[in-house]
Amino acid sequence: MAENEKFEVRDKRIFNQEGEQVRETPDDKESAPGDAPEFHEYNEGLPPVDFISFIGSLGASALMYLGEKVAPDQPEGLKDMAGAKQMIDLIALLEDKTKGNLTDEEAHMIQTLLYNLRMRYVRESEKK
Numbered sequence: 578m579a580e581n582e583k584f585e586v587r588d589k590r591i592f593n594q595e596g597e598q599v600r601e602t603p604d605d606k607e608s609a610p611g612d613a614p615e616f617h618e619y620n621e622g623l624p625p626v627d628f629i630s631f632i633g634s635l636g637a638s639a640l641m642y643l644g645e646k647v648a649p650d651q652p653e654g655l656k657d658m659a660g661a662k663q664m665i666d667l668i669a670l671l672e673d674k675t676k677g678n679l680t681d682e683e684a685h686m687i688q689t690l691l692y693n694l695r696m697r698y699v700r701e702s703e704k705k
């Protein structure tokens with residue numbers, strides 16, 4: 578930095594050294610709450626976030642651990658049986674903890690998914 582250049586230092590702290598609030602919000606416009614993009618802008622083109630899509634994404638992860646290719650850019654043949662078991666156990670935990678709070682469709686989906694994943698896990702375990 579050249580000697581004749583000036584720069585400005587601005588204190589953007591909300592509280593002073595004594596802990597007293599000196600202003601409501603930072604005066605930095607970029608960090609103002611109203612300037613942040615709306616949540617829906619981040620999700621354009623994606624399916625809605627609901628319990629069924631959440632459980633479906635966990636099921637897809639379990640299938641990936643079982644070596645199933647679920648995405649076009651995913652390499653084939655990657656198996657992680659411990660990861661698959663943990664994901665299946667996680668879905669079972671969610672089934673148990675949400676019992677009585679699910680719609681019929683959600684309950685049927687999680688039961689069917691768990692059955693299919695467990696059967697696939699057993700088949701893959703026997704291949705060793």
